[in-house]
Amino acid sequence: MNKIIGELDRSKMIYLISHINPDGDSIGSLVALGSTLKEIYKDKVILIKSDNIPRKFNFLTNIETLSDLNVLNNIRDNSVLITLDCGDISRIGEAxxxxxxxxxxxxxxxxxxxxxxxxxxxxxSDASSTGEIVFDIIKENNLLLNKDIANALYTAISTDTGSFIYDNTTSKTHRIVAELLDYDIDKDKIIYEIYQNRSMEKTNIFIQAIKHLEFFSNNRIGITVITKKMMNETNAKSEDLDGIVEFIRDTDGVEIACVIKELENDKVKVSLRSKSRINVSEIAEIFSGGGHIRAAGYTIESNVEVAKNKVLKEIIKRLR
Ligand SMILES: [Mn+2]
Structure with a gap:
C-alpha cells in the first residue's frame, strides 16, 4: 500500500482508467479513487473514459471531468496508469x-x-467489488472520503453485488456500506437513476430477448440470443442489455443463464451467470474470457448458432 503512495508521489502524472462496457463498479471506482486522489495531487490526476458512459451514471459528481482517449496522445514521461476493475489489460480497450x-x-x-x-x-478476489478495495485504500491511507466519493462507492458496491444479494456480499461489504450511509449519501437518487429509470429502448430489447429465450436440460439452462438486427430494430445500445442475463437466471429451476450477443457477423459476446453450483468462469476461460464463479463472459469469433452450441456443450458437461 505504501508502495502505491510512494509511486504516485514520484510520478509526473497519474492516469486512472476502468474497463470498456462500463458498469457501476467500473465507473464508481474510477470516480471515487479519482476524486480522492485529485484532492492531494490536483491537476496531476487525469480520469480517462475507455468507452461511452451510460447515461444512468451522469449523476455522479466529477463524471464530467473524465477525458477521452485523445488525452493519451500527450502522456508525459514518468506517468503511472491505475487500472480499475480490469481482470485483463485488454479491458482498457483502445487505451x-x-x-x-x-x-x-x-x-x-x-x-x-x-x-x-x-x-x-x-x-x-474476496472483495465484492473494486469499490470495496478503493474504500480500503482510502481508509488505510487516510485519504479524503466525502459525500460525493461515498455516492460513487455506494454505486460501485451496490451494482456489483446486485443490490447486496449476490454471494460476494459479505459482512464486511455491509459494514463498508453502513459507513457510506453515514455520509448522508443520495441513496434514493442512486436507486432511481440506476434501477428505476430504464429507457423504452431497453424495455423493447428485453422483450425481444425474452421472445428468443430457450430452455434446455429440464429448464436448468436458459439461453437467449441478441442479434444485430434486433439491436437495430429496437434502437438499443449495448448497455441496454444489462440485466437480461440476470433476469433469465432468476427463473425458478434455472441454474445457468446465458446471453449471446452478435457483435459483428462472425463475432459474438457470451455472458454467463450461475445461481448456486456451476463455476462459469471455468467455462469463460476455455474461450479465453474470464470473470467470477457466478458471473463470467468471453468474446469469440463465430456465428451465433455455433457459439450457442459450443457453450451449451460446456454447460451440459458441468451440469451432469
Ligand atoms: Mn467489478
Whole structure:
C-alpha cells in the first residue's frame, strides 16, 4: 500500500482508467479513487473514459471531468496508469495502444481471473467489488472520503453485488456500506437513476430477448440470443442489455443463464451467470474470457448458432 503512495508521489502524472462496457463498479471506482486522489495531487490526476458512459451514471459528481482517449496522445514521461476493475489489460480497450508510454501500471481489481498484468497488483478476489478495495485504500491511507466519493462507492458496491444479494456480499461489504450511509449519501437518487429509470429502448430489447429465450436440460439452462438486427430494430445500445442475463437466471429451476450477443457477423459476446453450483468462469476461460464463479463472459469469433452450441456443450458437461 505504501508502495502505491510512494509511486504516485514520484510520478509526473497519474492516469486512472476502468474497463470498456462500463458498469457501476467500473465507473464508481474510477470516480471515487479519482476524486480522492485529485484532492492531494490536483491537476496531476487525469480520469480517462475507455468507452461511452451510460447515461444512468451522469449523476455522479466529477463524471464530467473524465477525458477521452485523445488525452493519451500527450502522456508525459514518468506517468503511472491505475487500472480499475480490469481482470485483463485488454479491458482498457483502445487505451492499450498507449500502454508502453507509462512508467508503471497499478492494477486494482477483484476478478478471480486477474492476470496480474500490473507492476503493482492489488487484487482481492474476496472483495465484492473494486469499490470495496478503493474504500480500503482510502481508509488505510487516510485519504479524503466525502459525500460525493461515498455516492460513487455506494454505486460501485451496490451494482456489483446486485443490490447486496449476490454471494460476494459479505459482512464486511455491509459494514463498508453502513459507513457510506453515514455520509448522508443520495441513496434514493442512486436507486432511481440506476434501477428505476430504464429507457423504452431497453424495455423493447428485453422483450425481444425474452421472445428468443430457450430452455434446455429440464429448464436448468436458459439461453437467449441478441442479434444485430434486433439491436437495430429496437434502437438499443449495448448497455441496454444489462440485466437480461440476470433476469433469465432468476427463473425458478434455472441454474445457468446465458446471453449471446452478435457483435459483428462472425463475432459474438457470451455472458454467463450461475445461481448456486456451476463455476462459469471455468467455462469463460476455455474461450479465453474470464470473470467470477457466478458471473463470467468471453468474446469469440463465430456465428451465433455455433457459439450457442459450443457453450451449451460446456454447460451440459458441468451440469451432469
Ligand atoms: Mn467489478
Amino acid at each position: 492499450y495502444n498507449y500502454i508502453d508510454k507509462f512508467k508503471k501500471i497499478i492494477n486494482i481489481d477483484h476478478h478471480i481471473s486477474n492476470t496480474n498484468f500490473g507492476d503493482i497488483n492489488i487484487i482481492k
